[in-house]
Amino acid sequence: MAESREFLFPEKMLLKAGAGERIACELRMRIISGMIESGTILSENKLAADFAVSRSPIREALKVLASENIIRLERMGAVVVGLTEKEIQEIYDVRLLIETYVFERLLKMDTNQLSKELSKILEMMNVAIKYRDADEFALQDVLFHETIIGSINHSYILMIWNNIKPVMECLILLSMRMRIAEEYEDFTRVIKNHEIYIEAIESKDRALMIESLHLNFDDVQVQEKVEDLWRSQQMLSKGAVQEK
Amino acid sequence: MAESREFLFPEKMLLKAGAGERIACELRMRIISGMIESGTILSENKLAADFAVSRSPIREALKVLASENIIRLERMGAVVVGLTEKEIQEIYDVRLLIETYVFERLLKMDTNQLSKELSKILEMMNVAIKYRDADEFALQDVLFHETIIGSINHSYILMIWNNIKPVMECLILLSMRMRIAEEYEDFTRVIKNHEIYIEAIESKDRALMIESLHLNFDDVQVQEKVEDLWRSQQMLSKGAVQEK
DNA sequence: TCTATAATACTTGTATACAAGTATACTTGA
DNA sequence: TCAAGTATACTTGTATACAAGTATTATAGA
Numbered sequence: 329m330a331e332s333r334e335f336l337f338p339e340k341m342l343l344k345a346g347a348g349e350r351i352a353c354e355l356r357m358r359i360i361s362g363m364i365e366s367g368t369i370l371s372e373n374k375l376a377a378d379f380a381v382s383r384s385p386i387r388e389a390l391k392v393l394a395s396e397n398i399i400r401l402e403r404m405g406a407v408v409v410g411l412t413e414k415e416i417q418e419i420y421d422v423r424l425l426i427e428t429y430v431f432e433r434l435l436k437m438d439t440n441q442l443s444k445e446l447s448k449i450l451e452m453m454n455v456a457i458k459y460r461d462a463d464e465f466a467l468q469d470v471l472f473h474e475t476i477i478g479s480i481n482h483s484y485i486l487m488i489w490n491n492i493k494p495v496m497e498c499l500i501l502l503s504m505r506m507r508i509a510e511e512y513e514d515f516t517r518v519i520k521n522h523e524i525y526i527e528a529i530e531s532k533d534r535a536l537m538i539e540s541l542h543l544n545f546d547d548v549q550v551q552e553k554v555e556d557l558w559r560s561q562q563m564l565s566k567g568a569v570q571e572k
Numbered sequence: 573m574a575e576s577r578e579f580l581f582p583e584k585m586l587l588k589a590g591a592g593e594r595i596a597c598e599l600r601m602r603i604i605s606g607m608i609e610s611g612t613i614l615s616e617n618k619l620a621a622d623f624a625v626s627r628s629p630i631r632e633a634l635k636v637l638a639s640e641n642i643i644r645l646e647r648m649g650a651v652v653v654g655l656t657e658k659e660i661q662e663i664y665d666v667r668l669l670i671e672t673y674v675f676e677r678l679l680k681m682d683t684n685q686l687s688k689e690l691s692k693i694l695e696m697m698n699v700a701i702k703y704r705d706a707d708e709f710a711l712q713d714v715l716f717h718e719t720i721i722g723s724i725n726h727s728y729i730l731m732i733w734n735n736i737k738p739v740m741e742c743l744i745l746l747s748m749r750m751r752i753a754e755e756y757e758d759f760t761r762v763i764k765n766h767e768i769y770i771e772a773i774e775s776k777d778r779a780l781m782i783e784s785l786h787l788n789f790d791d792v793q794v795q796e797k798v799e800d801l802w803r804s805q806q807m808l809s810k811g812a813v814q815e816k
Numbered sequence: 817t818c819t820a821t822a823a824t825a826c827t828t829g830t831a832t833a834c835a836a837g838t839a840t841a842c843t844t845g846a
Numbered sequence: 847t848c849a850a851g852t853a854t855a856c857t858t859g860t861a862t863a864c865a866a867g868t869a870t871t872a873t874a875g876a
Contacts, residue, residue, distance in 0.1 A: 346859065371827070382861040387828090391635065397727055404827055404868065418728040421673075429669055483641055484662040488732050590829065615857070626831040631858090648838065648857050 336361060338463045338501070347381050348388030353494070354379075355389055359398050359410055360498040366410035370399065396495055416499065419492055420545050426477065426488055431529075431537050433480040439529050442479045446472060446526050450519065457515045462508040465515065466501045472522060476529070518544070580605060582707045582745070591625050592632030597738070598623075599633055603642050603654055604742040610654035614643065640739055660743065663736055664789050670721065670732055675773075675781050677724040683773050686723045690716060690770050694763065701759045706752040709759065710745045716766060720773070762788070 336357035342350045355375075358364045375386045390406050393399045397415075400407045434442070449472045456465035470493065477489045507514050521543040528537035580601035586594045599619075602608045619630045634650050637643045641659075644651045678686070693716045700709035714737065721733045751758050765787045772781035 348859085373826080373828095376861095383828090384860050384862095388635070391632070395639065397731055401828095415727055418726055421726070422728045422732065425669060425673055429665075482662055482665070483659055484666045484736065487641055487735060488666065491731060491735055492728065592829085617856080617858095620831095627858090628830050628832095645858095 347385035351379055351385055352389035352392040356494055357498050359408055361502055364408055366408055368408040369405040371405050422492055426485055427541055430477050430480050434529060435532050443526060443530050445475050450522055460508055462504040466504040469500055470497050591629035595623055595629055596633035596636040600738055601742050603652055605746055608652055610652055612652040613649040615649050666736055670729055671785055674721050674724050678773060679776050687770055687774050689719050694766055704752055706748040710748040713744055714741050
């Protein structure tokens with residue numbers, strides 16, 4: 329029987345991260361997965377005790393999460409807001425907005441180097457599938473889009489991406505973990521969509537790009553209700569029967 | 573002779589702000605105005621001494637400025653990046669991007685209430701001009717656009733706004749302060765542009781909206797080179813001859 | 817039993833202390 | 847004079863301490 333994992337966020341990502349960042353990632357994961365329910369009030373002291381650190385890194389983490397709109401810093405404690413389906417849709421609105429903008433810029437650029445990088449990432453994703461590594465797959469997926477966005481050298485567009493990235497990353501991580509066990513063919517379809525994306529960039533075909541973007545969103549997008557994420561997550565990690 | 577002002581950022585904005593926020597605003601203003609030059613290395617200890625506070629609020633402020641891309645947190649000290657003209661252009665790219673998006677949404681909404689609010693702000697701006705209050709004018713200008721963006725209730729679009737707002741605010745503040753002394757007619761033109769914006773919203777006229785948006789950007793946009801901002805700023809506040 | 821007031825326990829914001837690591841400068845040797 | 851190595855002073859990251867304020871709870875009075 330699989331042991332219950334102590335941390336939801338992949339620890340390999342946090343090798344050279346400070347305590348604050350580590351805790352931000354973990355809390356974000358717990359909030360988005362539903363493990364920490366909306367409305368919960370987090371206290372710095374309590375969190376510090378739970379994570380066995382001082383309040384300093386906790387404060388740092390809470391500031392980050394507040395800037396991502398998944399908690400709200402109030403006078404007495406931080407209120408967990410979480411993500412409703414409306415907000416998930418909004419995140420994808422923003423992605424569509426900036427990726428479309430980026431594509432317009434790419435039309436006027438040489439995209440040879442970019443195209444090579446993307447192909448490399450795609451191969452990494454294939455390997456991840458081969459070894460049923462959902463986390464690696466998700467991370468490469470995020471990297472794929474980050475590479476595209478970063479390629480136009482627009483610091484403020486990149487800033488927008490950096491703001492939504494952590495939450496995106498969590499959503500994709502959770503979605504992939506849920507699906508890798510059974511819905512194998514989903515992943516090959518995701519790969520296929522990314523291939524179309526690359527093709528759109530190479531041929532500078534607007535329509536194709538929009539199509540693949542939509543395909544990708546519809547695919548990766550969490551069709552399940554957010555509240556179900558944690559339940560699935562529990563079942564995956566514990567492999568045991570849960571009450572209820 | 574006017575006395576040199578100790579703080580660049582309007583203190584009335586910071587009445588109920590903590591030390592961290594206050595310092596972030598002040599440092600941002602000094603960096604964007606050029607008072608603190610690009611390449612300068614800021615040390616937490618030194619800043620703490622300068623502002624006569626402990627390192628805690630300083631750290632908080634530096635984190636904020638780093639998320640705005642105007643400083644870069646490194647191993648040894650925070651490197652001031654500042655704003656080049658390229659980056660100022662990029663900020664306006666993003667504004668154009670989101671305000672256009674917002675307008676598309678407004679087309680499908682009832683904009684009566686919004687239009688009233690905007691008219692009120694416009695009157696406030698007129699009063700500010702009447703009393704030659706550049707700061708108040710700038711703040712109301714920012715509020716004008718924030719009100720539009722906030723009206724569509726899109727938390728992630730609002731998040732983007734909140735990310736670029738502080739820097740925008742500084743740019744507009746500096747620009748208005750420089751111009752209020754002499755270029756009086758500029759302000760009535762800004763008012764005029766905003767009136768067009770309201771009209772575009774009321775008539776739901778895409779073309780008109782784009783036009784007013786461009787007019788507004790071209791107008792408010794800092795035509796002067798950024799490096800000149802601080803020099804002008806110094807002359808304004810000291811009213812004395814500067815070397816060089 | 818209900819209300820008002822006071823005591824208490826918990827909250828955040830800021831200041832200080834300590835530890836680990838890095839760049840600089842100096843000293844020592846040739 | 848130059849090079850190598852060491853000592854020192856400064857950096858950030860984290861932990862702890864303290865202060866001011868707020869919600870809760872308990873107690874006293876009617």
